[in-house]
Amino acid sequence: MNHFMKKSIEHFKIENENKARLLIKCPDQPGIVATVSDFLYRNGANIITSDQYTLNPDGGQFFMRIEFYCPQLGEKAEQIEQAFQPIGEQFAMNWQFVYVSQLKNIAIFVSNEPHCLMELLWEYQSGSLMANIALVISNHETARETVESVGIPFYYIPANKDIRKQVEERQLQLLKDYEVDVIVLARYMQILTSDFVKNYENRIINIHHSFLPAFVGAKPYERAYERGVKMIGATSHYVTNDLDEGPIIEQDIGRVDHRDDIAKMKKIGQAIERVVLSRAVKWHLEDRIIVHQNKTIVF
Amino acid sequence: MNHFMKKSIEHFKIENENKARLLIKCPDQPGIVATVSDFLYRNGANIITSDQYTLNPDGGQFFMRIEFYCPQLGEKAEQIEQAFQPIGEQFAMNWQFVYVSQLKNIAIFVSNEPHCLMELLWEYQSGSLMANIALVISNHETARETVESVGIPFYYIPANKDIRKQVEERQLQLLKDYEVDVIVLARYMQILTSDFVKNYENRIINIHHSFLPAFVGAKPYERAYERGVKMIGATSHYVTNDLDEGPIIEQDIGRVDHRDDIAKMKKIGQAIERVVLSRAVKWHLEDRIIVHQNKTIVF
Amino acid sequence: MNHFMKKSIEHFKIENENKARLLIKCPDQPGIVATVSDFLYRNGANIITSDQYTLNPDGGQFFMRIEFYCPQLGEKAEQIEQAFQPIGEQFAMNWQFVYVSQLKNIAIFVSNEPHCLMELLWEYQSGSLMANIALVISNHETARETVESVGIPFYYIPANKDIRKQVEERQLQLLKDYEVDVIVLARYMQILTSDFVKNYENRIINIHHSFLPAFVGAKPYERAYERGVKMIGATSHYVTNDLDEGPIIEQDIGRVDHRDDIAKMKKIGQAIERVVLSRAVKWHLEDRIIVHQNKTIVF
C-alpha cells in the first residue's frame, strides 16, 4: 500500500468515524418511517441521506437505507443496536447497522485478462474505492507482479473443473483467514459450486461480458458479432447457482458497427466491463444495494 | 380534447384523489424527519416516496419531498394543513402541500418552430403529461391548426420589442383568465420583461438550444458550428431576469461531427430540445423541483 | 399533405435532381475503387461522399456507397447505367444506381399503439423524412383520424392468425396499387407469412421493443421487469422468416431502475422505439444500408 493510499484511508476513517448506515427490509405498513426516524432522533443521530422504496404499495415490501451521523458513535453503537431490537421485531424487519469507517475486506478473483482487476486497483490507489483489498486469487500467474507491486498478497491457485473441490477448499480457507466480506470476480472464468456460493450469498459480485440476458454463457462477444448487434454491453450481478441469472446490479453498453470485428468488440467491451464492475463494487461497499428475490434495489 | 385523453385524465384523477405531496425547505437541524413523518403517521397518511437532501450538513439547508397516500384526503386536507402550521413555524419551514389530482394549468408560448410544442402535445395526448394545457400563445399563426385540432385555445399575439408592454399586458390578462400555474416557453423567441417574470417566479420554463453556459444568447447552433464542437446540447431552465442564467432543470446532448453543417445540427438539436423540455415540464408538474438560490434540487 | 410539406418536397426534389447513389457489393479485388471512380469522372460525375468497407480483406467481400452529383443527370442516367454494365460484370458486382429525387413509397403498418406511427408522421411533416408515405394499414381504427388529417389514405384491415391469408392478399394488392417500395412495421403486432416477406426482401423494417437478442418474442417489457435489468432497449431490423432474427439496423437503450414498474418501462421504452425506428427508416431511405447475410453494413 503506497503512502497516498495510507493517507486516504486514514483520512476516510477519521472523517467517517461517527457515520453509520441503517438498512431495512420489511413488510410495508404505516408508521415505519415515523418510528425509525423518531428512534434515530431520540438517540442523537442526524440523518444525512435517506432513501426508501415500497414494492407494491398495497400489502407490499418496504426497503430503506438511512445514512446518519451520531457523535460518539463508537461508544454508543452497541447500545443503539440493542435499543433498536424491539422496533425490528415490531415491524418484522430484516435490519442491519453498518459502520462506515469499518472498511470491508475484499478478495478479487481474476483469470488471464487483467483489465477489470487493473481498474479496481486503480480506483483503490486513487482513493475512490474505499475498502481493504485483502488478497487476489488467480488461476494464472499473469497478474502477480502488478498485484504485489501495490502491496496486496497474490495467491496462484491453478483451477479447472476436475479439481474444483480442492481448489475451492483452498480458496475458502484463504477467504476465512483474511476475513473476507465480499468477493469480486473480475473476469474469473471458472464456475463456482453451489457449496461455495452459499457461503457468500449476495456477497459475490461478477462481471459478465454481455448485456444480460442476451448472450448468457460463454463467448458473448463472438456471438454478438455473429448476430450483428449494434451495441454491446456488460452486466454486473450477484452470483447465484444459476449461471448468469443472479440479481443484476448494473449494466452499461457501447456502440459497435460493421467495421468492428471480434477483437475490436472485445476492446470496446473491456472498457465497459471495467466501468460497470467498478460501479457495482462501489455501490456494494457503500451498502446501497438491497437484494429482493432475484432483483436489486440500488439506492 | 380527444376521447382517449379525457379517459386518461379521469382515470388519473380517480387514481390519485387521495395522494398529495409535501414540499419542505428549511434550515437543517435534528428532528425534522422524525417530526414530519410522525405528523403524517398520526394523520393517517402513508408515505409512498420520500426524498431529502441537506446542502452543507453543518448549519446548512434541508430539502424534502414526500409523496403520501391518505384515505378521505379531500375531506381532511384543510385540517391537515392547519395542523401542520406549528411544525412549519417550529422549523422555520418554507412548506407546501400539493394535491396530485388537482392538475396544473399550463400556458405554452411558441414562436415559429413547432417541434417543442408538438412534443408536449404528443405527450399530452398520449396521457404522459398530466396537466391541463389551458392555452397556446404565439406570435405566429403557424401552429394554430395543430393546436386547435387538439381542442386547445390558440391566441395569436404578434410581438416585437417595440410593443413588448402591450403584448405582455394582453398575455398576462389571458394567463389570469385561464388561471395559469406554469408557463412553458417552447422555443418562444421573445425576451420577457422583469415585470412579467416576477409574476411567475420559478414558474416559467424555457428551453435554450445550447448546452449552457456554452453559447448563451442568440444563434447557438451557428456558434457551435463555428467553434467546431463535437457535441451539441439543450438546456431547460427557469426564467429569471438574466438571459439564459436562470436555475437549470435539465440538460442533454447529442453527437455531431465534421459532416454536420448548421442545418443538420439544428435537426439533431431539435430532437434534444424536445426531450429536455418535455422532461423538465413533467418534473415541474410532479413537483420534483425545488429552487434554491440559482440552482435546482430535482428529486 | 400540408403546404409546408409540399414545399419541402418540391424543394428537395429540385435540390437533388442531379444527385444519385451508386451501391456496390462484390468480391474484393484490387482496382475496384480506381475503376469506379474513373468511370464516374469520365461521365462527368463529381463524388459528394463515398464509403467503402471490406469484410475479411483476404479474399473477402467489398461494399461501397457513393453519392455523386452529375449535371443533366435526368438525361444521362440511362446511358450511364448502360455504360456501367461491363464494369459490373468484370467485378461480379451486385450494383444499383438510385436517384435521390425519386422519393420512395412507404406503407406503414400499425396496430393499436400509435407512438411509432406518430413519430414517423411528425418527421414526415417537418420535412425530415424524405419519402412519400403512400398509405397506412392497420388492424385497428385507432389511428384513422390522425393519419387522414395528414392527408394519407388509411386502410382498416382487421387481422388475426386465422384469416392471415386473406388479410395478406388484400394488403399485397394495396402495396401493389400504391407501388410501395418499403414497408414499415410501426408496432404492427401481427406475424407476416414467408410468402408475404419474400415479396419485400430487405424492404420490411420492424421495430422490436427489446434490446435483441434479449427478450425475443412477446411481452419483452414484462420479461425485462421480471429479470430486473437496469436498461431496456429497442431494435429495428429487417423482417425475415425467423421471428426477431432478421438483420439488425439500429438499436438504442434507456436506463430503468427498481422504481420503474412495467407501465413506466413501457413509457420509457416507447421513447426509445420512436427514435430507433425513425433512424432506421431514414437510413433505409438514404440507401445507407447494405444487407450481407444476416447483418447490415450501415454507411
Add this chain to the structure above:
Amino acid sequence: MNHFMKKSIEHFKIENENKARLLIKCPDQPGIVATVSDFLYRNGANIITSDQYTLNPDGGQFFMRIEFYCPQLGEKAEQIEQAFQPIGEQFAMNWQFVYVSQLKNIAIFVSNEPHCLMELLWEYQSGSLMANIALVISNHETARETVESVGIPFYYIPANKDIRKQVEERQLQLLKDYEVDVIVLARYMQILTSDFVKNYENRIINIHHSFLPAFVGAKPYERAYERGVKMIGATSHYVTNDLDEGPIIEQDIGRVDHRDDIAKMKKIGQAIERVVLSRAVKWHLEDRIIVHQNKTIVF
C-alpha cells in the same frame, strides 16, 4: 517495457509492415478520387479503408484519408512518394504518406493529478495504444515511480511562470533528443509559450476538464458547480496560442445532480477526462485527424 508490451509491439509491426496511410487536403475539383485510386492501383496497392469529405461542395475543400496495403512496401515507399509528386502538384494538394509500422514517439507532460497519465499507460501496457511513449515530463515527482516501473524515462522539471523560458528550453531539448512526434498534455497545468507551441503545431494534444466552450480557463468544476449544471464534460483539443481555443478533437460528458459537490464532480469528471484524452490520442496516432482552420475532421 514488459514482455507483453514488447510482444504486442513486435506483432503489430510485423502485421502492419506493408500498410500505409495517405492523407490529402486540397481544393475540391472533379477527378481527385479517380486519379488517386488509379495511382494506388497502378502501384500495386489495395485500399483497405477510405474516407473523404468535401467542405462546401461548390468551390470548397477536399479531405481524404486512405489506408492501403502494398506488398514490399518497405522497398517501394520512396519510389511511390516520388511518383505521387506530380499528382500532388496537379491538384495543389497538401499530402502525406504515413507508414503504420513506424510508431510515433510520444512525450507525456503531467502535473500533480495522475489519472490521465495512468489511463494512457494502461492503454499502452495492454497493447491498445500503439506508439512509443518516449518520456514523461512533470513539474512534480508524484508520478515518477509509476512511470519508471513501466520502463519509461521520467524527467522532473519544476515549472512556474517566472522560469517558463528556461523550463521550455530544457523541455524542447529533451523532445529533440527523443525525436518526439507528439506531445500529450495529460493534465499539465502550465501554460506553454507561443514559441513552444509553434514547434509542434497540431501535434500538442491537451485535455481540458470542461465541455468547451463552457468554462474556458481555470477551475471549471468549481464554476460548473456554481452554475448548477446537470452535466459536466471534458474536451480534448490541439493546443494553439489561444487558451482552450484550439481545434477540438473529442468531447464527452457525464451526468451530475444536486447531490454532487465539487469533490464528487471532480471524480466523475476524471473518468470522462481519461476516456476523452485516450480517444483523442489514439485517433491522432492512427492519423485520423485532419486540422482545417480551427476545426478537426476526424475520419
